[in-house]
Amino acid sequence: MLSRLVLLAFSVAAASAQPVLMPLPASLQTGTGALPIDGSFRIQYVKRPAPRLDRAGRRFLEQLTKETAIPLNTPPGKPTLFIDCAQTTDRPLDKLGDPEAYRLEITTTQARLTSATILGTMRGLQTFLQLVEPSTKGFAAPAVTIDDSPRYPWRGLLIDVTSHFMPVPVILRTLDTMEAVKLNVFHWHLTDDQGFRVESKLFPKLHQLGTENGEYYSQDEIRRIISYARDRGIRIIPEFDMPGHCATWLIGYPELASAPGPYSIIHTFGIYDPTLDATNEAVYAFIDKLMGEMTTLFPDEYLHIGGDEVTYKHWQANPKIQAFIKQRNLVDEKGLQAYFNRRVLEILRKHNRKVAGWDEILHQKLPKDIMVQSWQNHTSLAAAAKEGYKTLLSFGYYLDHLNLTSTYYHVDPLGGPASSLTPEEARNVLGGEACMWTEFISPLTIDSRMWPKSAAVAERLWSPAALTTSTESMYQRLDRITHRLDYRGATHNTNYDAMLRRIAPTAPIETMRTLADALDPQGIEVRELFQKYAQDTQLNRMVDAARGDSRMIRDVESLMGRYVAQPSPALTDQIRAELQKWYNVHQTLMPLYQSSYLLNEAQPLASDLQQIANIGFEAISRMQTPQPNNSTWARERLITLDTMAKPKLEVINAATRPVRLLVEALQK
Numbered sequence: 001m002l003s004r005l006v007l008l009a010f011s012v013a014a015a016s017a018q019p020v021l022m023p024l025p026a027s028l029q030t031g032t033g034a035l036p037i038d039g040s041f042r043i044q045y046v047k048r049p050a051p052r053l054d055r056a057g058r059r060f061l062e063q064l065t066k067e068t069a070i071p072l073n074t075p076p077g078k079p080t081l082f083i084d085c086a087q088t089t090d091r092p093l094d095k096l097g098d099p100e101a102y103r104l105e106i107t108t109t110q111a112r113l114t115s116a117t118i119l120g121t122m123r124g125l126q127t128f129l130q131l132v133e134p135s136t137k138g139f140a141a142p143a144v145t146i147d148d149s150p151r152y153p154w155r156g157l158l159i160d161v162t163s164h165f166m167p168v169p170v171i172l173r174t175l176d177t178m179e180a181v182k183l184n185v186f187h188w189h190l191t192d193d194q195g196f197r198v199e200s201k202l203f204p205k206l207h208q209l210g211t212e213n214g215e216y217y218s219q220d221e222i223r224r225i226i227s228y229a230r231d232r233g234i235r236i237i238p239e240f241d242m243p244g245h246c247a248t249w250l251i252g253y254p255e256l257a258s259a260p261g262p263y264s265i266i267h268t269f270g271i272y273d274p275t276l277d278a279t280n281e282a283v284y285a286f287i288d289k290l291m292g293e294m295t296t297l298f299p300d301e302y303l304h305i306g307g308d309e310v311t312y313k314h315w316q317a318n319p320k321i322q323a324f325i326k327q328r329n330l331v332d333e334k335g336l337q338a339y340f341n342r343r344v345l346e347i348l349r350k351h352n353r354k355v356a357g358w359d360e361i362l363h364q365k366l367p368k369d370i371m372v373q374s375w376q377n378h379t380s381l382a383a384a385a386k387e388g389y390k391t392l393l394s395f396g397y398y399l400d401h402l403n404l405t406s407t408y409y410h411v412d413p414l415g416g417p418a419s420s421l422t423p424e425e426a427r428n429v430l431g432g433e434a435c436m437w438t439e440f441i442s443p444l445t446i447d448s449r450m451w452p453k454s455a456a457v458a459e460r461l462w463s464p465a466a467l468t469t470s471t472e473s474m475y476q477r478l479d480r481i482t483h484r485l486d487y488r489g490a491t492h493n494t495n496y497d498a499m500l501r502r503i504a505p506t507a508p509i510e511t512m513r514t515l516a517d518a519l520d521p522q523g524i525e526v527r528e529l530f531q532k533y534a535q536d537t538q539l540n541r542m543v544d545a546a547r548g549d550s551r552m553i554r555d556v557e558s559l560m561g562r563y564v565a566q567p568s569p570a571l572t573d574q575i576r577a578e579l580q581k582w583y584n585v586h587q588t589l590m591p592l593y594q595s596s597y598l599l600n601e602a603q604p605l606a607s608d609l610q611q612i613a614n615i616g617f618e619a620i621s622r623m624q625t626p627q628p629n630n631s632t633w634a635r636e637r638l639i640t641l642d643t644m645a646k647p648k649l650e651v652i653n654a655a656t657r658p659v660r661l662l663v664e665a666l667q668k
Contacts, residue, residue, distance in 0.1 A: 020477050026149055028145070033108040036137070081112070126180055160192070162194045162197060178234055179488075185235050187433055191240050191248060198217055206248070238300075247274040250263040275311070278337070305357045398434075401524060404548075475554060518585075557661065608648070638663055
């Protein structure tokens with residue numbers, strides 16, 4: 001019954017008095033009134049806090065000041081927030097499955113946050129921050145009682161820093177934003193054909209020759225980032241991709257390769273052939289020393305070895321390797337990769353690490369203590385879980401595909417083939433990771449691809465499945481949470497205008513926003529078909545500026561849906577006003593196209609938007625004054641809309657979606 005009440009509470013309009021939280025807590029009961037938040041706000045610890053919790057409390061107060069602009073310098077009176085954390089001494093390392101449960105009780109006079117652990121207390125502090133809203137008399141937090149704990153222990157975000165390097169400030173602000181939505185694993189994809197991004201003192205040619213322009217992380221920077229993440233309750237899992245995706249290993253150490261060199265950084269993107277020689281004992285000695293160095297740097301119990309997309313071409317072309325496969329009865333190259341993985345697993349066990357890898361590493365000869373990350377399909381996750389492997393879902397969470405947020409939101413680790421797992425098998429599913437691959441991403445655009453969509457994935461992985469069924473509720477809350485993320489340093493909103501002004505410095509910014517908001521940029525599967533991208537390709541076009549899944553399109557789609565269901569003069573006026581904005585974009589920009597090559601490229605998109613608006617105008621007129629050829633007209637216009645809904649300049653004109661509702665109504 002309580003779960004139904006919680007769902008009802010979060011299904012109402014965002015403007016209501018109900019708390020706007022993301023992720024949704026497991027249990028929430030609303031009370032009467034609210035706790036005022038003013039300059040006298042202060043924390044009282046019931047027990048002496050461990051240093052990490054004390055830092056979290058100070059950071060909480062700083063964030064509260066940032067979000068409310070209330071200086072907390074009024075002489076304190078009675079404590080406002082009592083924190084009762086049973087864990088008074090910290091451990092050097094957080095581990096998978098550490099408890100994160102908390103209880104938050106807020107009345108009109110005080111609040112109490114109770115948890116058995118530092119992690120749980122930190123999660124509760126983030127919930128408290130989301131509860132603080134402006135009221136008629138100042139800022140306040142509503143009276144509530146929340147009992148909360150995560151559905152899954154592994155709630156991750158991967159960033160690929162090899163395709164395009166992401167400087168330290170990008171990583172730090174990402175960790176701040178992850179903390180806000182209770183993501184707890186940062187998967188750091190550090191090595192690939194395009195870059196080896198971590199300093200090695202034992203094998204300096206890895207980063208010296210495997211990167212350019214000094215675009216790697218020093219060991220001091222990595223230690224700082226790990227400490228920063230730990231203070232926010234976030235584990236860092238490094239990925240060293242092997243035996244494929246390793247061209248940058250082989251530039252300085254070609255003796256490890258399966259084929260003759262020379263090797264160089266690969267500046268384009270795709271699946272390439274350079275592969276470590278899995279039959280060469282020197283390779284394992286090298287990996288042993290390198291992993292020995294890296295495990296002293298990265299303290300987490302898991303280390304990711306990649307293992308994906310090995311082409312096997314260099315193994316197939318090498319007679320020595322083929323003879324090895326035959327001598328060892330490995331059957332084929334997949335058997336050789338399983339042999340390689342077992343050897344690496346033994347090395348990492350020696351260094352007290354557990355192995356994680358992409359689903360290609362799954363093989364019947366591998367022991368059950370590896371963790372399999374499924375990226376190709378849900379079937380591999382279900383198969384691995386059935387066989388007793390710990391599993392993690394990334395299929396359906398690839399942020400670089402630029403799907404609608406609702407698409408990501410409704411991907412569930414226990415969905416599809418995994419829905420038939422037994423309770424015991426389902427316990428092998430640890431959670432999931434959103435993945436931000438950066439072939440078409442720069443430090444300026446990465447936040448617009450990760451946020452706020454990753455918040456929806458975070459909710460899928462934290463909140464009970466029964467509470468995450470409503471797309472409407474998700475979007476209502478997302479529209480509020482997206483601006484809270486600005487206060488954490490996320491740039492998905494603040495960089496938007498900057499990107500658009502670069503395209504058209506003298507154009508009215510509202511006009512540029514209207515055009516960009518009408519577009520859904522396409523992800524890697526479409527972009528790689530339009531042109532050959534490389535690391536030095538400029539990422540400054542409309543496809544890079546547009547964020548996709550805009551509130552404008554969703555609002556207009558809702559407006560037109562209501563009009564089709566029950567036309568009214570008021571709705572007619574609202575629709576015409578929106579269509580007029582779309583129509584005006586091309587007219588306003590027409591004198592400016594020749595002034596900017598970037599804007600001129602987008603001219604067909606603005607022209608299409610104007611045509612879509614015209615179809616909408618005519619559809620409204622025909623609905624008001626029925627004509628005998630409405631069905632024929634509608635059929636022809638749907639063909640036009642279908643054409644304009646196809647990728648053009650690597651974007652889709654999303655404005656076709658709401659207008660289609662009007663045209664389809666005429667066809668019926």
